[in-house]
Amino acid sequence: MSKRKLATIWLDGCSGCHMSFLDMDERLVELSAQFDLVYSPLVDFKIFPEGVDIALVEGAVSSDADLHKIQMIRERTKVLVSLGDCAVTGNVPTLRNSFSVAAILEKGHGGGVPTGHLGSADSLPRLLPHVRPVHEVVSVDVFVPGCPPSADVIYGVLSDLLAGRAPSIASATRFGV
Numbered sequence: 001m002s003k004r005k006l007a008t009i010w011l012d013g014c015s016g017c018h019m020s021f022l023d024m025d026e027r028l029v030e031l032s033a034q035f036d037l038v039y040s041p042l043v044d045f046k047i048f049p050e051g052v053d054i055a056l057v058e059g060a061v062s063s064d065a066d067l068h069k070i071q072m073i074r075e076r077t078k079v080l081v082s083l084g085d086c087a088v089t090g091n092v093p094t095l096r097n098s099f100s101v102a103a104i105l106e107k108g109h110g111g112g113v114p115t116g117h118l119g120s121a122d123s124l125p126r127l128l129p130h131v132r133p134v135h136e137v138v139s140v141d142v143f144v145p146g147c148p149p150s151a152d153v154i155y156g157v158l159s160d161l162l163a164g165r166a167p168s169i170a171s172a173t174r175f176g177v
């Protein structure tokens with residue numbers, strides 16, 4: 001069987017879910033016989049390719065750049081996985097949802113940043129009015145909660161997806177989580 005195309009994406013998250021992915025340790029070597037990592041913050045590919053089989057998405061959707069990126073990724077991906085609580089529920093990034101973007105930028109940048117911008121240039125991402133979990137902006141096929149999900153859970157889910165099986169709670173927890 002040809003190798004699956006795997007991608008991992010980092011939106012508004014802390015990188016903890018990617019650290020948990022790396023915590024699969026030697027099991028990554030085992031699984032890598034079944035996939036090619038075609039896009040990820042862990043590698044240096046600049047373009048998200050067409051025809052990705054599985055995409056693991058860490059983080060919530062917080063900026064217009066996040067929104068455009070996840071919409072493009074959805075179009076190019078067969079199985080989209082919300083990986084971790086920030087992707088699944090919004091989690092920590094949604095703590096800003098009670099405040100206006102202007103108030104947040106004032107607090108975070110001391111008023112030195114033009115209202116509505118993350119920086120002084122128009123090319124910088126704009127914060128959305130509210131942070132959203134991934135499934136509120138695109139369809140999601142698999143939800144993997146946890147902050148972060150353990151390496152065992154990620155291994156169980158990824159093993160099933162690479163084998164063409166739908167991950168179940170049983171498979172995600174069979175490693176004693």
Ligand code: SF4
Nearest residue numbers: 013014016084085086
């Ligand atoms: Fe970090 Fe937890 Fe969010 Fe993962 S779910 S990106 S570990 S805060």
